[in-house]
Amino acid sequence: MKVLTAAVYGCVLGAAATGYAQSLDDLNIQIHGYATQGFLYTTNNNIFTANSSDGSAAWTDAVVNVSAQPIPKLRIAVQGRYFLLGNSGDAVTLDWAEGDYKVDDRLGVRVGKVKTPWGLFNEIQDIDPSYIWSLLPQGIYPILSRNSFLAHYGGVVYGTFKLSPKLGKIEYRGWGGEGLYGADNGLFLDQTQSGINLPNDGVKGPLWGAAIHWRTPLKGLMVGASDLKDNQWSSTATQAGLSGTMTLSPNSQPNYFALYEKDKIMVAFEYERNWNNELLQFPGLPDSVQRADDRSWYAMASYKLTEKLTAGVYDSQDTDHQAPLGPPRYQKDWAISGRYDFNQYLYAKVEQHFIDGTTQGYDMDLNPNGLKPNTKLTVLKVGVSF
Amino acid sequence: MKKLILSTVVALAATILAASARAQVVVIANPSVKASGISKDDVRDVFTGNSSSLKDGSKVVPVLLKDGPANEAFLKAYIGKGDSAFRAGWRSLVFSGQGSMPKSLDDDAAAAFVAHNAGAIGYINKATPHEGVKVLEVQ
Numbered sequence: 290m291k292v293l294t295a296a297v298y299g300c301v302l303g304a305a306a307t308g309y310a311q312s313l314d315d316l317n318i319q320i321h322g323y324a325t326q327g328f329l330y331t332t333n334n335n336i337f338t339a340n341s342s343d344g345s346a347a348w349t350d351a352v353v354n355v356s357a358q359p360i361p362k363l364r365i366a367v368q369g370r371y372f373l374l375g376n377s378g379d380a381v382t383l384d385w386a387e388g389d390y391k392v393d394d395r396l397g398v399r400v401g402k403v404k405t406p407w408g409l410f411n412e413i414q415d416i417d418p419s420y421i422w423s424l425l426p427q428g429i430y431p432i433l434s435r436n437s438f439l440a441h442y443g444g445v446v447y448g449t450f451k452l453s454p455k456l457g458k459i460e461y462r463g464w465g466g467e468g469l470y471g472a473d474n475g476l477f478l479d480q481t482q483s484g485i486n487l488p489n490d491g492v493k494g495p496l497w498g499a500a501i502h503w504r505t506p507l508k509g510l511m512v513g514a515s516d517l518k519d520n521q522w523s524s525t526a527t528q529a530g531l532s533g534t535m536t537l538s539p540n541s542q543p544n545y546f547a548l549y550e551k552d553k554i555m556v557a558f559e560y561e562r563n564w565n566n567e568l569l570q571f572p573g574l575p576d577s578v579q580r581a582d583d584r585s586w587y588a589m590a591s592y593k594l595t596e597k598l599t600a601g602v603y604d605s606q607d608t609d610h611q612a613p614l615g616p617p618r619y620q621k622d623w624a625i626s627g628r629y630d631f632n633q634y635l636y637a638k639v640e641q642h643f644i645d646g647t648t649q650g651y652d653m654d655l656n657p658n659g660l661k662p663n664t665k666l667t668v669l670k671v672g673v674s675f
Numbered sequence: 676m677k678k679l680i681l682s683t684v685v686a687l688a689a690t691i692l693a694a695s696a697r698a699q700v701v702v703i704a705n706p707s708v709k710a711s712g713i714s715k716d717d718v719r720d721v722f723t724g725n726s727s728s729l730k731d732g733s734k735v736v737p738v739l740l741k742d743g744p745a746n747e748a749f750l751k752a753y754i755g756k757g758d759s760a761f762r763a764g765w766r767s768l769v770f771s772g773q774g775s776m777p778k779s780l781d782d783d784a785a786a787a788f789v790a791h792n793a794g795a796i797g798y799i800n801k802a803t804p805h806e807g808v809k810v811l812e813v814q
Contacts, residue, residue, distance in 0.1 A: 321769050404772050412771040419767040596757045630759040
């Protein structure tokens, strides 16, 4: 699969080089990008591997996107990213690199390293300029695991069927290929901190899924569902000189969602269930199994107060039904958010979270005295895009 | 009763403003585009990147105006978003690998681009000369 991605990457560079020899206009070569700088402050626990209780500015995203369209139906594009959040990331990675052939509105195919279109926001969860929120609901879109869930090596088939005016439109997406959870995925934070190491390319294996979005006849209302399925994934693991294996059981991740956007209003709802069993085996040691059954939902709304100012609120809840009773079993998060667009390039965001429970986003290295059951989190962010 | 009158006045004012905005801009297409008219839904879908064809099957490639009075009038009348939100929507498509940003041109350049490129569709100030293009009636 990486060969395929390299081929796409090569095509983009080739197209760019050809473009200088011929005409940039003919190839429609475009360069876009964005960068954001965030600031975190928490009243109690340190969150997202940052020293947030002292205030932390260790939150940076910078993205560059290059695309070419040599013929109307074919688009070739590549996107790279620098990401830093607390002690996580601090690396440049390939977001995606794809060739996209769109026969018509009803059928298109993307191949390479492609965005995985599950859920309501996965395709844009990393694109900060796209929405009002500084942090999406963490039960479904955990930022410390984001880079692993954004894309896969393989393909996506997509299209839209216009039904009669009384029935609206159906958008479909189907995908398959190889997924990869990097060693720095937040999913493995507990293991990493207890001395279990994964290879740099993490745990990988086959995945596939499908999504349906129904654009209903009620203007602005879309309802949809998606399911992401993984086969059994495994990897070597090391601990205190021992070499063993980590195995993730076959997984299913159904999502159900609705979005209403009209004029100045946006309202959205999403529910997701995610089963995940993780087996660690080392010679001479008893097997260790971690079971998780996360059930998460959120309801959100925003309103455009003026041309430049938008305000929003969401309630997000996440419960791990396999966890022991108490704060580690759940997380409830009320967020109030505001975004101001200075112009089409520059914006600022402010967001206040009221978090109860500790199931998402915490690590024990930065909270050596244990976690308090609740915390308030203030986020400031400034972003620029072109 | 007062609330009913007030609501009626506000609704009328909004309708007049939208109609006034629509009156300032025309939607134009290259003569290769078969359609002679376009629905408001198609205008919104084509210029937000959700569709690349019209109801009659004509394939189209949108071109946008740079920010200015005609662009604002168009967005107000047909898209329901300000310029920042409109371009943020296009950037979402770009950064998620779902599309390319259309060209953004001045009125004269947009009219010339549409006239010379098969399948091109755009919008311009009604007063801008637009020979060589067809004006689509928005139904």
